[in-house]
Amino acid sequence: NAGVTQTPKFQVLKTGQSMTLQCAQDMNHNSMYWYRQDPGMGLRLIYYSASEGTTDKGEVPNGYNVSRLNKREFSLRLESAAPSQTSVYFCAVPNPRQGTFSTEAFFGQGTRLTVV
Amino acid sequence: GQSLEQPSEVTAVEGAIVQINCTYQTSGFYGLSWYQQHDGGAPTFLSYNALDGLEETGRFSSFLSRSDSYGYLLLQELQMKDSASYFCAVRTGGGNKLTFGTGTQLKVEL
Numbered sequence: 001n002a003g004v005t006q007t008p009k010f011q012v013l014k015t016g017q018s019m020t021l022q023c024a025q026d027m028n029h030n031s032m033y034w035y036r037q038d039p040g041m042g043l044r045l046i047y048y049s050a051s052e053g054t055t056d057k058g059e060v061p062n063g064y065n066v067s068r069l070n071k072r073e074f075s076l077r078l079e080s081a082a083p084s085q086t087s088v089y090f091c092a093v094p095n096p097r098q099g100t101f102s103t104e105a106f107f108g109q110g111t112r113l114t115v116v
Numbered sequence: 117g118q119s120l121e122q123p124s125e126v127t128a129v130e131g132a133i134v135q136i137n138c139t140y141q142t143s144g145f146y147g148l149s150w151y152q153q154h155d156g157g158a159p160t161f162l163s164y165n166a167l168d169g170l171e172e173t174g175r176f177s178s179f180l181s182r183s184d185s186y187g188y189l190l191l192q193e194l195q196m197k198d199s200a201s202y203f204c205a206v207r208t209g210g211g212n213k214l215t216f217g218t219g220t221q222l223k224v225e226l
Contacts, residue, residue, distance in 0.1 A: 033214060042203060042218040043159065050212045058213065090158060092214065098164075101211045103149035107158040 003027045006091050006108035013081040013115045021076040021111050023091030031094050032074035033105070034058075034066060036087040043090065049074050081115045088112050120204055120217035127223045128194055136189045136220045138204035146207040148180050148187045151216070154200045159216075162189070162202075191222070199224045 007022045025032065030051045035043040035058075045058030049068040063085060065077045078085060089111045095104040120140045128134040140148065147166040151159040165171055165180035165187060177190040191198055204217040 031212070035216075040221075043216040045213055045215065048213055056209075056212065092159075094214070095161075101146040101207050102164075103147050103205050103207055103214060104161045104164055105205075105214055107160070109158050 003106050004091055004093050004108040006089075006111050008111060009109065010112050011114070013078075013113065015082060015115060017081050018077065018079050019081065019113075020078075021089055021091075021113075023074045023076070023108055024072055025074075025093045026072070027093055027096050027106070028071065029093050029096045030071070032068065033092040034064075034074065034076045035090045035092065036060065036085075037090060037110075038087050046076065046089075081113075083115045086113060086115045120206060120215065122202075122204060122217040122220045124218070125221045125223070127225060129225050130194055130196060132194050133190065133192045134194060134222065136191075136202050136222065138187050138189075138217055140185050140187075140204070140206050140217075142185075142206050142208050142215075144207070144211060145182065146211055148178075149205045150176075150178055150189045151203045151205060152200050153203065153219075159203060194224050196224050196226075198222060 005024045033048045034046040044060050047066040049055045052071045055066050067075045091108040092105040094102045098104050149164045150162040153159040163178040170179045175192045180187040201219045201221050203219045208215045
Protein backbone atom coordinates (compact mmCIF):
# COMPACT_ATOMS: atom_id res chain seq x y z
CA ASN A 1 0.00 0.00 0.00
CA ALA A 2 1.41 3.35 -1.03
CA GLY A 3 0.58 4.85 2.39
CA VAL A 4 2.84 2.47 4.36
CA THR A 5 6.38 1.79 3.20
CA GLN A 6 8.64 -0.86 4.69
CA THR A 7 12.31 -1.44 4.08
CA PRO A 8 13.98 -3.74 3.34
CA LYS A 9 11.78 -6.26 1.53
CA PHE A 10 14.14 -9.16 2.10
CA GLN A 11 16.97 -9.77 4.53
CA VAL A 12 19.18 -12.66 5.56
CA LEU A 13 20.99 -12.37 8.87
CA LYS A 14 23.42 -14.59 10.71
CA THR A 15 22.59 -15.53 14.29
CA GLY A 16 23.69 -12.75 16.59
CA GLN A 17 23.64 -9.98 14.00
CA SER A 18 21.50 -6.91 14.49
CA MET A 19 19.31 -5.00 12.12
CA THR A 20 16.55 -2.40 12.00
CA LEU A 21 13.37 -2.69 10.00
CA GLN A 22 12.00 0.64 8.90
CA CYS A 23 8.39 1.67 8.46
CA ALA A 24 7.13 5.03 7.25
CA GLN A 25 3.57 6.27 6.73
CA ASP A 26 2.18 9.25 4.87
CA MET A 27 -1.32 9.07 6.38
CA ASN A 28 -0.59 11.23 9.42
CA HIS A 29 -2.10 8.68 11.83
CA ASN A 30 -1.11 8.56 15.48
CA SER A 31 -1.01 4.76 15.71
CA MET A 32 1.42 2.33 14.12
CA TYR A 33 1.91 -1.40 14.62
CA TRP A 34 4.50 -4.09 14.05
CA TYR A 35 3.41 -7.70 13.45
CA ARG A 36 5.17 -10.92 12.67
CA GLN A 37 3.62 -13.73 10.67
CA ASP A 38 4.94 -17.27 10.70
CA PRO A 39 3.90 -19.93 8.16
CA GLY A 40 0.31 -21.00 8.65
CA MET A 41 -0.19 -18.60 11.49
CA GLY A 42 -1.93 -15.35 12.00
CA LEU A 43 -0.50 -11.93 12.63
CA ARG A 44 0.97 -11.56 16.08
CA LEU A 45 1.48 -8.09 17.48
CA ILE A 46 5.06 -7.37 18.49
CA TYR A 47 4.87 -3.72 19.51
CA TYR A 48 2.57 -0.84 18.87
CA SER A 49 2.68 2.91 19.19
CA ALA A 50 -0.47 4.84 20.00
CA SER A 51 1.19 8.18 19.41
CA GLU A 52 4.52 9.83 18.68
CA GLY A 53 7.00 9.13 21.44
CA THR A 54 5.03 6.26 23.01
CA THR A 55 5.41 2.53 22.51
CA ASP A 56 3.87 -0.53 24.15
CA LYS A 57 4.43 -4.26 24.07
CA GLY A 58 2.19 -6.57 22.14
CA GLU A 59 1.93 -10.35 22.34
CA VAL A 60 5.49 -11.27 21.35
CA PRO A 61 7.91 -8.43 22.25
CA ASN A 62 10.87 -10.49 23.47
CA GLY A 63 13.99 -10.00 21.37
CA TYR A 64 12.77 -6.76 19.81
CA ASN A 65 12.98 -3.06 20.46
CA VAL A 66 11.10 -0.25 18.77
CA SER A 67 11.46 3.44 18.28
CA ARG A 68 8.84 6.06 17.39
CA LEU A 69 10.86 9.22 17.05
CA ASN A 70 8.29 11.08 14.98
CA LYS A 71 4.75 10.64 13.77
CA ARG A 72 5.78 9.32 10.40
CA GLU A 73 8.28 6.57 11.30
CA PHE A 74 8.23 3.47 13.50
CA SER A 75 11.27 1.22 13.49
CA LEU A 76 11.73 -2.34 14.77
CA ARG A 77 15.16 -3.47 15.91
CA LEU A 78 16.54 -6.93 16.42
CA GLU A 79 19.57 -6.54 18.66
CA SER A 80 20.83 -10.12 18.40
CA ALA A 81 18.95 -12.10 15.79
CA ALA A 82 17.96 -15.71 16.47
CA PRO A 83 16.63 -18.36 14.07
CA SER A 84 13.30 -18.19 15.92
CA GLN A 85 12.93 -14.67 14.55
CA THR A 86 12.78 -15.92 10.99
CA SER A 87 9.43 -14.58 9.88
CA VAL A 88 7.62 -12.07 7.73
CA TYR A 89 7.28 -8.71 9.42
CA PHE A 90 4.48 -6.29 8.66
CA CYS A 91 3.98 -2.71 9.65
CA ALA A 92 0.40 -1.43 9.77
CA VAL A 93 -1.38 1.89 10.19
CA PRO A 94 -5.12 2.39 10.86
CA ASN A 95 -7.19 4.17 8.23
CA PRO A 96 -7.21 7.80 9.39
CA ARG A 97 -10.62 8.39 7.82
CA GLN A 98 -12.21 5.80 10.12
CA GLY A 99 -11.38 7.31 13.49
CA THR A 100 -8.98 6.50 16.28
CA PHE A 101 -10.35 3.02 16.99
CA SER A 102 -10.82 1.88 13.45
CA THR A 103 -10.23 -1.80 12.79
CA GLU A 104 -9.41 -0.96 9.20
CA ALA A 105 -5.67 -0.81 8.66
CA PHE A 106 -3.25 -0.47 5.80
CA PHE A 107 -0.24 -2.74 5.69
CA GLY A 108 3.22 -2.35 4.28
CA GLN A 109 4.41 -4.94 1.77
CA GLY A 110 6.30 -6.85 4.44
CA THR A 111 9.91 -7.73 5.21
CA ARG A 112 10.88 -11.35 4.73
CA LEU A 113 13.61 -12.06 7.27
CA THR A 114 15.65 -15.23 7.47
CA VAL A 115 18.07 -15.80 10.34
CA VAL A 116 20.61 -18.56 9.74
CA GLY B 117 -8.10 -12.25 28.08
CA GLN B 118 -8.78 -11.69 24.42
CA SER B 119 -8.91 -14.25 21.66
CA LEU B 120 -10.33 -14.77 18.20
CA GLU B 121 -11.16 -18.23 16.91
CA GLN B 122 -11.45 -19.18 13.25
CA PRO B 123 -11.45 -22.50 11.41
CA SER B 124 -8.01 -23.21 10.03
CA GLU B 125 -9.07 -24.31 6.58
CA VAL B 126 -12.15 -24.31 4.35
CA THR B 127 -12.48 -25.85 0.89
CA ALA B 128 -15.21 -25.06 -1.63
CA VAL B 129 -15.84 -25.31 -5.34
CA GLU B 130 -15.90 -22.50 -7.84
CA GLY B 131 -19.28 -20.80 -8.01
CA ALA B 132 -20.33 -21.94 -4.55
CA ILE B 133 -20.97 -19.94 -1.37
CA VAL B 134 -18.73 -20.27 1.67
CA GLN B 135 -18.97 -18.92 5.20
CA ILE B 136 -15.96 -18.28 7.43
CA ASN B 137 -16.77 -17.90 11.11
CA CYS B 138 -15.06 -15.90 13.82
CA THR B 139 -15.80 -15.95 17.54
CA TYR B 140 -14.09 -13.42 19.74
CA GLN B 141 -13.46 -12.56 23.35
CA THR B 142 -12.46 -9.04 24.19
CA SER B 143 -12.96 -6.77 27.15
CA GLY B 144 -14.05 -3.84 25.00
CA PHE B 145 -15.55 -3.91 21.53
CA TYR B 146 -15.01 -1.45 18.70
CA GLY B 147 -16.13 -3.53 15.76
CA LEU B 148 -15.03 -6.56 13.77
CA SER B 149 -13.08 -6.39 10.53
CA TRP B 150 -12.10 -8.92 7.89
CA TYR B 151 -8.93 -9.09 5.84
CA GLN B 152 -7.79 -11.08 2.87
CA GLN B 153 -4.22 -12.19 2.29
CA HIS B 154 -2.92 -13.95 -0.80
CA ASP B 155 0.24 -16.05 -0.58
CA GLY B 156 3.27 -13.80 -0.49
CA GLY B 157 1.19 -10.66 -0.14
CA ALA B 158 0.15 -8.28 2.59
CA PRO B 159 -3.25 -8.38 4.29
CA THR B 160 -5.84 -6.12 2.69
CA PHE B 161 -8.98 -4.84 4.35
CA LEU B 162 -12.31 -6.32 3.18
CA SER B 163 -15.09 -5.22 5.51
CA TYR B 164 -16.06 -3.83 8.87
CA ASN B 165 -19.05 -4.35 11.18
CA ALA B 166 -19.64 -2.04 14.12
CA LEU B 167 -23.29 -2.94 14.65
CA ASP B 168 -25.27 -6.17 14.48
CA GLY B 169 -26.37 -7.28 11.08
CA LEU B 170 -25.15 -7.86 7.58
CA GLU B 171 -22.88 -5.60 5.54
CA GLU B 172 -22.63 -6.32 1.83
CA THR B 173 -19.82 -5.37 -0.51
CA GLY B 174 -20.21 -6.99 -3.90
CA ARG B 175 -19.71 -10.76 -3.64
CA PHE B 176 -18.56 -10.45 -0.04
CA SER B 177 -20.80 -9.94 2.99
CA SER B 178 -19.95 -9.78 6.66
CA PHE B 179 -22.23 -10.42 9.60
CA LEU B 180 -21.96 -9.52 13.27
CA SER B 181 -23.82 -10.57 16.39
CA ARG B 182 -22.43 -8.69 19.38
CA SER B 183 -24.57 -10.59 21.87
CA ASP B 184 -23.02 -13.86 20.65
CA SER B 185 -19.51 -12.41 20.17
CA TYR B 186 -19.65 -13.90 16.71
CA GLY B 187 -19.24 -12.84 13.14
CA TYR B 188 -18.79 -14.38 9.74
CA LEU B 189 -17.59 -13.55 6.28
CA LEU B 190 -19.73 -14.82 3.43
CA LEU B 191 -18.22 -15.21 -0.02
CA GLN B 192 -20.59 -15.80 -2.90
CA GLU B 193 -19.99 -16.94 -6.48
CA LEU B 194 -16.58 -18.17 -5.51
CA GLN B 195 -13.76 -17.65 -7.96
CA MET B 196 -10.33 -19.23 -8.09
CA LYS B 197 -8.81 -15.88 -7.19
CA ASP B 198 -10.64 -16.01 -3.84
CA SER B 199 -8.19 -18.70 -2.73
CA ALA B 200 -6.41 -16.91 0.09
CA SER B 201 -6.25 -16.62 3.86
CA TYR B 202 -8.93 -14.64 5.64
CA PHE B 203 -8.48 -13.02 9.04
CA CYS B 204 -10.91 -11.42 11.44
CA ALA B 205 -9.68 -8.58 13.64
CA VAL B 206 -10.85 -6.65 16.68
CA ARG B 207 -9.49 -3.92 18.88
CA THR B 208 -8.23 -4.98 22.30
CA GLY B 209 -6.21 -3.49 25.14
CA GLY B 210 -8.59 -0.60 25.70
CA GLY B 211 -8.78 -0.04 21.98
CA ASN B 212 -5.10 0.61 21.37
CA LYS B 213 -4.21 -2.80 19.97
CA LEU B 214 -5.42 -4.31 16.71
CA THR B 215 -5.59 -8.08 17.24
CA PHE B 216 -6.02 -10.66 14.49
CA GLY B 217 -7.44 -14.15 14.46
CA THR B 218 -5.31 -17.11 13.44
CA GLY B 219 -6.72 -17.03 9.93
CA THR B 220 -8.71 -19.35 7.68
CA GLN B 221 -7.14 -20.68 4.52
CA LEU B 222 -9.76 -20.88 1.78
CA LYS B 223 -9.11 -23.22 -1.11
CA VAL B 224 -11.34 -22.88 -4.14
CA GLU B 225 -11.42 -25.90 -6.40
CA LEU B 226 -12.76 -26.43 -9.89
